[in-house]
Amino acid sequence: MNDYWRRNLRYVGALLTIWAVVSYGAGILFADALDAVRIPGTGFPLGFWFAQQGSIYVFVVLIFVYVFLMNRLDREFDVDERDEEVAT
Numbered sequence: 461m462n463d464y465w466r467r468n469l470r471y472v473g474a475l476l477t478i479w480a481v482v483s484y485g486a487g488i489l490f491a492d493a494l495d496a497v498r499i500p501g502t503g504f505p506l507g508f509w510f511a512q513q514g515s516i517y518v519f520v521v522l523i524f525v526y527v528f529l530m531n532r533l534d535r536e537f538d539v540d541e542r543d544e545e546v547a548t
Contacts, residue, residue, distance in 0.1 A: 463537075464537045478522060479515070482514065
Protein backbone atom coordinates (compact mmCIF):
# COMPACT_ATOMS: atom_id res chain seq x y z
CA MET A 461 0.00 0.00 0.00
CA ASN A 462 3.05 2.23 0.34
CA ASP A 463 3.45 2.28 -3.43
CA TYR A 464 -0.20 3.30 -3.81
CA TRP A 465 0.22 6.42 -1.67
CA ARG A 466 3.59 7.25 -3.16
CA ARG A 467 2.08 7.30 -6.65
CA ASN A 468 -0.97 9.20 -5.41
CA LEU A 469 1.25 11.92 -3.96
CA ARG A 470 3.29 11.99 -7.15
CA TYR A 471 0.10 12.56 -9.16
CA VAL A 472 -1.07 15.30 -6.80
CA GLY A 473 2.33 16.99 -6.86
CA ALA A 474 2.56 16.92 -10.64
CA LEU A 475 -0.98 18.21 -11.15
CA LEU A 476 -0.57 21.00 -8.59
CA THR A 477 2.71 22.00 -10.23
CA ILE A 478 0.96 22.27 -13.60
CA TRP A 479 -1.81 24.33 -12.04
CA ALA A 480 0.68 26.64 -10.30
CA VAL A 481 2.68 27.18 -13.48
CA VAL A 482 -0.46 27.95 -15.47
CA SER A 483 -2.15 30.18 -12.90
CA TYR A 484 0.89 32.02 -11.58
CA GLY A 485 3.20 31.76 -14.58
CA ALA A 486 0.79 32.43 -17.43
CA GLY A 487 -1.50 34.71 -15.44
CA ILE A 488 1.14 36.87 -13.73
CA LEU A 489 4.78 36.25 -14.68
CA PHE A 490 4.38 35.85 -18.43
CA ALA A 491 1.21 37.95 -18.83
CA ASP A 492 2.99 40.79 -20.61
CA ALA A 493 4.58 38.44 -23.15
CA LEU A 494 1.30 36.58 -23.65
CA ASP A 495 -0.58 39.86 -24.14
CA ALA A 496 1.16 40.20 -27.50
CA VAL A 497 -1.08 37.33 -28.69
CA ARG A 498 -4.77 38.05 -29.19
CA ILE A 499 -7.45 35.35 -28.93
CA PRO A 500 -9.03 35.02 -32.38
CA GLY A 501 -12.59 36.25 -32.61
CA THR A 502 -12.52 38.10 -29.29
CA GLY A 503 -9.58 40.47 -29.41
CA PHE A 504 -8.72 39.73 -25.78
CA PRO A 505 -5.02 39.47 -24.92
CA LEU A 506 -3.97 35.92 -24.07
CA GLY A 507 -2.34 36.96 -20.76
CA PHE A 508 -5.57 38.60 -19.63
CA TRP A 509 -7.54 35.49 -20.58
CA PHE A 510 -5.23 33.21 -18.56
CA ALA A 511 -5.44 35.52 -15.56
CA GLN A 512 -9.24 35.67 -15.69
CA GLN A 513 -10.44 32.35 -17.13
CA GLY A 514 -7.63 30.12 -18.33
CA SER A 515 -6.32 29.00 -14.97
CA ILE A 516 -9.84 28.07 -13.87
CA TYR A 517 -10.40 25.98 -17.00
CA VAL A 518 -7.04 24.28 -16.54
CA PHE A 519 -7.92 23.51 -12.90
CA VAL A 520 -11.22 21.88 -13.93
CA VAL A 521 -9.41 19.79 -16.58
CA LEU A 522 -6.84 18.75 -13.96
CA ILE A 523 -9.66 17.53 -11.70
CA PHE A 524 -10.87 15.22 -14.47
CA VAL A 525 -7.29 14.06 -15.12
CA TYR A 526 -6.89 13.29 -11.40
CA VAL A 527 -10.13 11.27 -11.37
CA PHE A 528 -8.95 9.29 -14.41
CA LEU A 529 -5.51 8.63 -12.88
CA MET A 530 -6.92 7.62 -9.50
CA ASN A 531 -9.51 5.27 -11.01
CA ARG A 532 -6.72 3.60 -12.96
CA LEU A 533 -4.52 3.43 -9.85
CA ASP A 534 -7.39 1.99 -7.76
CA ARG A 535 -7.95 -0.77 -10.31
CA GLU A 536 -4.23 -1.51 -10.46
CA PHE A 537 -4.01 -1.93 -6.67
CA ASP A 538 -7.39 -3.69 -6.45
CA VAL A 539 -9.07 -1.06 -4.31
CA ASP A 540 -11.69 -0.13 -6.89
CA GLU A 541 -14.99 0.74 -5.20
CA ARG A 542 -17.17 -0.43 -8.09
CA ASP A 543 -16.44 -4.08 -7.42
CA GLU A 544 -17.65 -4.07 -3.81
CA GLU A 545 -21.04 -5.55 -3.04
CA VAL A 546 -23.36 -3.65 -0.75
CA ALA A 547 -24.15 -5.63 2.39
CA THR A 548 -27.76 -5.44 3.50
